[in-house]
Amino acid sequence: MKVYLLILSLFFCGISFAQNTITGSVTDSKNESIPGANIIVVGDQSGASADFDGSFTLKTDVKPPFTIKVSAVGYQSKTINVTSASQKISVVLSDEENKLDEIVVSASRTPERVIESPVTIERMGIQEIRNTTAPTFYDGLENLKEVHFNTSSISFKSINTRGFASVANTRFMQLVDGMDNSSPALNFVLGNLIGVSDIDVANVELLPGASSALYGANAFNGILFMNSKSPFTNEGISTYFKYGQTNQDAAGTNDYVDFGLRAAKAFTKHFAMKANFTFTRATEWIAADQRSMTGGSVGHANNQNYDGLNLYGDEVTTFISNVGQVSRTGYREQDLTDNKVKNIKGDFSFHFKPWANDTEIIAQYKVGLGSTIYQGANRYALKDFIMQQGKIEVKGKNFFARVYATTEDAGNSYDMRFAAWNVNRAAKSDTEWFTNYATAYQLSGAVMGTNATESAAIARNYADYNKLPAALVPLPQFATAPTGKPRFEPGSAQFNQALAKVVANPDLTQGAKFIDQSKLYHSDVNYNFKDMVDFAEIQVGGSWRKYIMNSDGTIFTDYDGPIDYKEYGAYTQLTKKLLDDRLKFTGSVRYDKSQNFDGNLSPRLSLVYSAGESKRHNFRVSYQTGFRNPTTQDQYIGLDLGPFALIGSAEENLDRFQETQPVSPAGQALPGNGATVNLSGRNAYENAYTVASVQAFGASGNTADLQVANIGLVKPEEVQAFEVGYRSVVQNDLSIDINAYYNIYNDFMNTARVISPYYGTAGTDSTDPAVQLSYAALALGDRRVYQVYTNTTAEISSLGFGVGLSKKVYKDFELGVNYNYAQFDFDQSEDPSFIAGFNTPKHRIKGSIGNSNVTKNLGFNLNVRWNTEYLWQSSFGDGMIPENTVLDAQVNYAFPKLKSVLKVGATNLFGKDYLQVIGAGAIGQQWFASWTINP
Structure with missing residues (x-):
């Protein structure tokens, strides 16, 4: 906190610099403001970005006269001559349907238009972030084509693209300002718990297919890039406050609070600083699914071996002669955690531009902490976890080099299943409980003539509470009271004391806490020779990574100290335009080697052809490969879960x-x-x-x-991905994006x-x-x-296609619709025990309609999503996810004089609670009102 106060004080200090300050505004032909418009000084590094009402302030050391260039997505760029520092600049940009001309970097590691991308790519810019109907921009990613969410918690959502994904989606990579923010120990992304603030995100790019040829091992089924704003071009102090409520059948109605602050200052054209802070608090989507995992009726009243999906402790079971299989009485998930979600994120960075060129040196620190729910083989309460990242990066026009470290601490996190087991055992050992049950069951039938159901009820009451019917009390078998204590009732002092003791103990025979202080070190470099080589654009790059697993034997087999292993890779790419720049060829290949496995080659070849007089009809075809190294868990886990143990195969x-x-x-x-x-x-x-x-x-x-x-023993899995696509803008404003893919998986991890x-x-x-x-x-x-x-020895394939259309249907009303189809195929007889875990609907339709300027300063947006039912498979539980339709909406109003925007929105409007993950809480309704100040 002291560091933050020091940094913030620097932003407010009265240091002045000899700079020229140019002010102005950017509007469209209808005199509506264009937020997020970019203003740069031609031939210099100076730049600025228009705020929500289109106004901007540009500071530069360049003395007039000079030229500025003003650009914005959806508008034609314009250059303006600045003749004096006091000149008030008003820029009017003409509309241009150029969504496919937006510049992206991720597809080829070099700036290119979306329409020229060799693979399918989705993008979310400033305008889309502002208009999202979700409470946060990250939640709003669910409305992108190709994206499906797996929601484990209200604050922990996993992105699924092209299937084969659980909550722990280790086949998907997420980069924040170039840093992989996956957990070092678990190897998957924790949503946006250590990511980017809503007021600091500049843009988001999503590649839904295999990308190993450029990004290495874990870019197997997709990769997400989140890029933050630069303090050189986006200065000032911005803030937002959101308040709302969530409503769910199991949890009821609860408050939702989200607050964010951003401060950025360019002290000179050579030095700038930035800091962000966000705080979120909510109540969890409570998991309360009581379906029986052992078959039979729900509840112990008619099923003595009942094992409820979201009840824990009833997995402890034994066979009793002349009685049958019997399970202990469990506890509900909401009894074992406070169901509160909290997330605090902070980051600060120093930015240096030491020379006249565009070289920039960045030192950045990020931290995320809080509490949420994670679902793997069990359900885990992540309490007071902390994850930190530090980065040093040097980048320029044609290169970058970065090194960063990720560390995590599980804090007071614990396994809720073990918590229930050991709270039960704190009252009465398993042996004594089952002995009590067997004795009462058999004697109640013999003495009282009760039937099986009645005997089971008497036996459970005795085993749980040491209570018997009057007819059984005189029997000598019950003359000595059981040594165990009665079952601890949720909320009682005994229960709370036992739970507190259990969740603080990392010995899983008596406790439930898990320890994780794992680390990850990573470095990567890239150089583009486009200014040195004329015949083609050539890039080379590479990366190195080291994992250090440190769980003190509670997750991994690191009983005698941390375990570490290393990976490295190198790649090259060539891009060449032919046939009057109509045909674009891209070829790349990457070699990766993990310490425990043989090396992998990942090639990619693509062709993009631009047809038509204005080159607006773009056809693409690509072949690329992906691979995924076994995760740290796949290799080194050694976790006794009671009924079974997880054993890594290194x-x-x-x-x-x-x-x-x-x-x-x-x-x-x-x-x-x-x-x-x-x-x-x-x-x-x-x-x-x-x-x-x-x-x-x-x-x-x-x-x-x-x-x-x-x-x-496990080895890397591989995929061969074939993709074709078409992008165009026809009839001036109808955007079309069509793609189809076919994937062949070999050595699919199982x-x-x-x-x-x-x-x-x-x-x-x-x-x-x-x-x-x-x-x-x-x-x-x-x-x-x-x-x-x-x-698995079975050959697995998947295929899918998608169609996206958008058009202005009336004035500035934007209508969009997209459809995705996805399926997989394999011969079960080749591997009868294989569990696919595709976890993706076969059919999905998403639609939207919105207008950012219904009247002056008033905008709205509406999204609807529909998907068919699908099978969910995971180590925690299997089942069908029902078909569902979800409607989200928001209305926003700008107050230019107050430099602020008011937004009111709701998700799952008019809908019922719905599932995305078997075992997780059903998703309810959420409404919110936000006030954003962005001077």
């Missing part, structure tokens, strides 16, 4: 993971066995049967049903469940004594379930 990890399990009394009687058995990760990968075959064996007793699980016997050797030779011993282990229940990481 060769050294198989020996790093060690555990001890108790052998059944019958198993101890077998030759060579003891009371316990020591297991390692090699049991999971080298001595196991498939889950399906063990289930079949359990039902039939026939050992011929058993199949050995042949699990290979998780599988296997069952390893405690003793014996997994095999099919029934005459082998060691194999016979494994059969006995399975029959006696002396077995361990593991979830392992590997690659």
Whole structure:
């Protein structure tokens, strides 16, 4: 905080510089302001950006006369001669439907028009950010073509493009000012929890396909670029305040607050500074899905083995002779967390332009902290987490070089499933609870003649609360009261004390806390030789990365200290225009090598042809490859989740993971066995049967049903992506964007469940004594379930296409509609245990209508989204996501004299709660009012 105060004080200090200050305004032919218009001094670095009412202030050391260039998306650029510092400049720009002429950088790492991009690209600029119907610009990305959200929390939303994505979307990359803001330990993006503020974002670019040829390993199914404003061109102090309410069936109505402050100052043309601060507070979309994960009825009243999806503790289950399978009583998710979401983001940066050219040196620091919910194999309450990034970057017209570090601290985060298990065990051990249940169940039927349902109710009441019907109290079996305490009721002092103790303990046999202080170091460089080579534009670049996993053994097998490994890559690209600049060829190739795997080559070839007299009909075709290295979890996780354990498949990890399990009394009687058995990760990968075959064996007793699980160690997955597209503007203002793709995946990464016997050797030779011993282990229940990481042998393909249209239908009313189709295909018989996890609707339609100038200073926008139902698959739970339609809307009004805009909006207007993720909270309604001051 002291650092922030120091920086802010610098912005307000009374230092003055010998600069010329030019003021003016930018409007269109209807005298409406053009916010975000760019003003630059021709031949100099000086520049400015028009605020929301079109006014601007330009400071420059250049003395008049000089020339400025004024440009804005959707308008023809204009140059103006400035003859004196006191000259009041009024610029009128003519309309031009040139959305496809917007300049993007991400597709080819060089500035190019959208219409010339070799691949599909989506863009959100200042005007679209201002007009979004969502509470934040990041939430508004959901209205872009090709984008589908997987919402784990009101503040944690994962972007899904082209499928195969869960909440932990490790196939998607997100860069903020060039920095990958994925979690170092978990390797996926935490939404915008450490990103860009609404008032600091300059533009957003999205590539929905494979981009490994330029961006490396994790740009597999898409990449998002968020770029912030420069303090040289966007000065001043800006702020916003949002207040609203959320409404959900499970959570009710709750307040939503969001505040942001931005301060930027160019002290000279050589030095500028910027700082941002945002604070958000809300109530979670409560996860309250009670469907039974074990089949049967909902609730223990009619299902003694009930395991509710969002109830935890009832996963602890055992088989009781003459009773059946029985589970403990669980706790609701909302009982195990306060359901409050908080996010604080801050950043500051120093910008130097030491020479007369455009070279800039940037030193930047970013921090994000708060609380949210993350869903992986379990549901995790991320409490008081903190993630930090620091960067040094040097960039110029044709190059950049940057190095940055990302660190994270899980704070007081914990696993809610383990929290429930161990709060239950704090009251009564599992052994005592199930013994109490079995005793009361059997005696109630024998003594009182109760049926199975009534006996189950009596047994659960006794196991939970030590209470019995009067007829059973005199029995000698109940003469001694149970040593365990009654079940802790949510909200009671005993429950709160037990929960506080459990979530502070990182030993998962007694607690639920996980520790994560992992780090990531990254550097990358790029140089464009376009000013040195005439026949083509040639780029070269490379990157280096180091992961350091540090979980103190609570996530990874780093019991004896942090684990680290490295990756590096290099690429080159050639771009050449032919046939009177109508044909644009782009070819690139990248080589990447990870410490634990063989290297990968990723080529990309594309052709863009511009037809028509004005070159407005643009056809493109591309072939590119992508690959993804196994994540840190895929390689080094070693996490005991109770019913099963997650085991990473790095060769050294198989020996790093060690555990001890108790052998059944019958198993101890077998030759060579003891009371316990020591297991390692090699049991999971080298001595196991498939889950399906063990289930079949359990039902039939026939050992011929058993199949050995042949699990290979995980290796990088690859995709070959073919894409065609067409972009154009016809009839002056009808924009068309059509694309289709076909992807072929090889060595697709997969998780599988296997069952390893405690003793014996997994095999099919029934005459082998060691194999016979494994059969006995399975029959006696002396077995361990593991979830392992590997690659499927099946060939998987996906295809899709999209159509986007936009047109001004009446005056300045803009109508847009887009449609996306997506599907995947593979032969299940090639890999019966493969779980695709495509998690994407086959059909999606999005529409919008808006007008930023309905009347002077008044604008509105409306978005609607519809998708068909689809299957959700993940390690937490599977199920169908129903079809849903969502309507969002906003109205905004500008107050030029106050330099401010008032916006009122609502999401899921008139709709019911809807799901995007099985296991996460249903998404309710949210309305908000925001006041933005941007002088």
